[in-house]
Amino acid sequence: MKVVILGLSITSSWGNGHAGNYRALVRELAARGHHVLFCERDVPWYANSRDLRELRGAGLRLYGSLNELAEHAGGDIRTADLVIVGSFLPEGTAVAEYVLSVAEGRTAFYDIDTPVTLEKLERGDDEYLRPDLIPRFDLYLSFTGGPTLMRLENAYGARRAVAFHCLVDPRSYVGTASRPVWELGYLGTYSPDRQPGLETLLLGPARILSDRSFVVAGAQYPDQLEWPRNVARIEHVAPPRHQAFYSAQRFTLNLTRAAMRQAGWSPSVRLFEAAASGTPIISDSWPGIEEFFTPGVEIIVADSAADVLRALVETPAAQRQAIAARARQRVLREHTAARRVDQLEQELAGLTLRIPASGSRPRNGSSHSG
Numbered sequence: 001m002k003v004v005i006l007g008l009s010i011t012s013s014w015g016n017g018h019a020g021n022y023r024a025l026v027r028e029l030a031a032r033g034h035h036v037l038f039c040e041r042d043v044p045w046y047a048n049s050r051d052l053r054e055l056r057g058a059g060l061r062l063y064g065s066l067n068e069l070a071e072h073a074g075g076d077i078r079t080a081d082l083v084i085v086g087s088f089l090p091e092g093t094a095v096a097e098y099v100l101s102v103a104e105g106r107t108a109f110y111d112i113d114t115p116v117t118l119e120k121l122e123r124g125d126d127e128y129l130r131p132d133l134i135p136r137f138d139l140y141l142s143f144t145g146g147p148t149l150m151r152l153e154n155a156y157g158a159r160r161a162v163a164f165h166c167l168v169d170p171r172s173y174v175g176t177a178s179r180p181v182w183e184l185g186y187l188g189t190y191s192p193d194r195q196p197g198l199e200t201l202l203l204g205p206a207r208i209l210s211d212r213s214f215v216v217a218g219a220q221y222p223d224q225l226e227w228p229r230n231v232a233r234i235e236h237v238a239p240p241r242h243q244a245f246y247s248a249q250r251f252t253l254n255l256t257r258a259a260m261r262q263a264g265w266s267p268s269v270r271l272f273e274a275a276a277s278g279t280p281i282i283s284d285s286w287p288g289i290e291e292f293f294t295p296g297v298e299i300i301v302a303d304s305a306a307d308v309l310r311a312l313v314e315t316p317a318a319q320r321q322a323i324a325a326r327a328r329q330r331v332l333r334e335h336t337a338a339r340r341v342d343q344l345e346q347e348l349a350g351l352t353l354r355i356p357a358s359g360s361r362p363r364n365g366s367s368h369s370g
Helices: 019-030 066-079 092-102 116-121 133-136 148-152 194-208 241-248 258-263 271-274 306-312 317-334 337-350
Strands: 002-007 035-041 060-061 082-086 106-111 139-142 162-163 184-188 214-217 231-234 249-254 282-283
Touching: 002 019, 002 066, 019 035, 019 241, 019 271, 019 337, 035 066, 060 066, 066 092, 082 092, 092 106, 106 133, 116 148, 116 258, 139 148, 148 162, 162 194, 184 194, 184 241, 184 306, 194 214, 194 231, 194 249, 194 306, 241 249, 241 271, 249 271, 249 306, 271 282, 271 317, 282 306, 282 317
Parallel strands: 002 035, 002 082, 035 060, 082 106, 106 139, 139 162, 184 214, 184 249, 214 231, 249 282
Antiparallel strands: none
16 A cells, blocks of 8 residues: 655654654554655754654655645655645645645545644634545544544534544563653643643642652743752653653653643543553543543542642552553553554545545546445
């Protein structure tokens, strides 16, 4: 199968949670013999912080404009068996319109930000997607599951919306855990709507447990933020170092953006990475979390600083290790790149020819359902 993916960035993980997903997905597709081309808009903020220069077993094409994309990758997009357009693309709406106008194979919108996408659509913000484009994709691969899938189909006309959660590559999480350096840590780019959770669930406990060490890693935190003396700051941790970073924590904290908490069923890639690393997780609460990890058994759910302090102070080492081991087993069983590619292949195999939505062109010269 020939696959073209147009995504936010695969070459830079700086402030970009999409990169790890794309790298694992492309690697698995290529390992199965699929021919993959990843197209990425060449923008300064990623060009200045690239930590990947080539894709083993797959093609990489950087483009500076839509015209350049059409010139250098138009033939690949037209003849691909599957073209995937990702969320948060620069000029994403124009790119999606172009893809849908020329692609002769199947098309999918891969939304790694579904609740944010829907918020933007409700505000009339069509930065990377317009409502009328949604029914023209054969598949809507959604970061978020639960009731959001019905909303995509019923309110926005998606032909088929499926939960396509974040994923990990098990080959990146092999090895034994190191001796913990920090009591509790957090890895995530600064986000105003996550900052209150960070203040409550990490910085608050750090101020109380002043004799223990904590860490926050991630880009774009404002310079004026005041950090407790026992909280180390790391600007960026590249994906190859994620396991080592998580393994250096007794517990790691998972924080969820407000839109994702409200929608529920939106596990972040960091959640799966931490579990795959064998580090016990303390997470904020959100609807559907129990469908991914069993609270108290595979994860600790905290609503307050007191909940976090109780976990840090009262959890015996054996229990902490058992929670981490069960979560790791769950992720490696259900949330790997291999499982997602299995799902993608099954979805494509299940698609049948159907009458195109209004405004879209027939695929493969056909205009009938079957």
